[in-house]
Amino acid sequence: MAAALMPHAAPVLALPPLALYVHIPWCVRKCPYCDFNSHAAGPELPEEAYVDALLADLDLDLHLAENRPLVSIFFGGGTPSLFSAQALDRLLQGVQRRLKFTDDIEITLEANPGTFEQVKFRDYRALGINRLSIGVQSFQDAKLKALGRIHDAGDAQRAAEMARQAGFDNFNLDLMHGLPEQTLDDALHDLECAIALAPTHLSWYQLTMEPNTQFWNQPPTLPDDEALWAIQQAGQALLAGAGFAQYETSAYAQPGRRARHNLNYWTFGDFLGIGAGAHAKLSSRDGRIQRLWKTRTPRDYLNPDKPFRAGERELSREELPFEFLMNALRLTAGVSAPSFSERTGLALDTLAEARAAAEARGLLEADPQRLQATPRGQLFLNDLLQYFLP
Known part of the structure; x- marks a missing residue:
């Protein structure tokens, strides 16, 4: 059911917070389940050329920041921890010359246990990187082998320990x-191992088969729906008992440690995106909201004869309810109802018909002050979102 639109949209006068996503597209090797824009690294990474390109890319989009400071930076991939501290230092200094940082900026680096070196991680921390996201996936060697990972369970445990020793108190x-072939005991064992390492945040999500991956073409034997449900229920109870509050579909955090960069996405904040295949979402003071994306392959991104930007489009008024809610309704507590107008420039009444229908189905809370999925709506989020399609 499409949301009925009011005749006029209120202008977006106050711009949302601004974040920066930096994509580093190389991995040691491609995992069979991965559909991200990642590419196997050669013998040498073109660090210098890539940092030059990232800063030139940022220069072209700088006017879209509208003089806002950055509230967060996220280095994603790929495997950003393949890059040296020297390369990341030059990049961060270049970014800071172009954009102000908030005093409490969150700067996150994705890392894989197989690329950990303690001295490198101390250097990362010295640069001002203050949060790590470590791709463990499992603490069982057989499962890691099935996933095509290059690390083993011991590497995963040492990675977390080295992160803390390097000065990261937030990871x-x-x-x-x-x-x-995972059992309930297997899944709970992984969570127990993770909890024992005392991270401040856990991302715990179900493996899915994505098109254009090896697993899509040669699918392994996965647990059935009944087993998956048992894993989900028992795992959430274990995490809650250990003090990890679920605040998003697959995110669990200790008090005060929610991922601020991701929260900006889910509350429809703005973000610049630089790097091969990076995406961005930007608002302007006249109420326009646009998405843009960058050239996907590293070869093309580094080619001076090709543009960094691969495409862009302005979101229509008809699209905005769905675009906003497909992010906001991932949050278990939802968002305040007025934030819809603040972020989209549309009157809240725009959602009235679709809200009433979703509430009648028990998928959306009947709370005039919040936009929040019910527990049933969280389980059937795609069904809930159908009500807000254009």
Whole structure:
């Protein structure tokens, strides 16, 4: 059911917070389940050329920042921890010459246990990088082998320990469940190992088969729906008991440690995106909201004869309800109802018909002050979002 639109949209006068996403597209090797824009690294990474390109890319988009400071920076990939501290230092200094940082800026680096070196991580921390996201996926060697990972369980444990020794008091562990031939005991063992390492944040999400991956073409044997449900229920209870509050579909945090960069996405904040295949979402003071994306392959991105920007489009008024809610409704507590108008420039009444229908189905809370999925709506989020399609 499409949301009925009011005749006029209120202008967006106050711009949302601004973040920066930096994509570093190289990995040691491509994992069979991965559909991200990642590419196997050669013997040498073109660090200098890539940093030059990132800063030139940022220069072209700088006017879209509208003089806002950065509230967060996220180095994603790929495997950003393949880059040297010297390269990241030059990049961060270049970014800071162009954009102000808030005093409490969150700067996150994704890292894989197989690329950990303690001296490198101390250097990263000295640069001002203050949060790590470590791609553990499992603490069982057989499961890691099935996933095509280059590290083993011991590497995963040492990575978390080295992160803390390097001065990181805020780090996330990435874990998957629903792995090939995984049992409930297997899944809970992984969570127990992760909790024992005392991270401040856990990303715990189900393995899915994505098109254009090796697993899509040669699918492994995965747990059935009944087993997946048992894993989900028991795992959430274990995490809650250990003090990890679920605040998003697959995100769990200790008090005060929610991922601020990701929260900016989910509350429809703005973000610049630089690097091969990076995406961005930017608002302007006249109420326009646009998405843009960058050239996907590293070869083309580094080619001076090709543009950094691969495409852009302005979101229509008809698209905005869905675009806003597909992010906001991932949050277990939802968002305040007025934030819809603040972020989209549309009157809240725009959602009235679709809200009433979703509430009648028990998918959306009947709370005039909030936009929040019910527990049933969280389980059937795609069904809930159908009500807000243009």
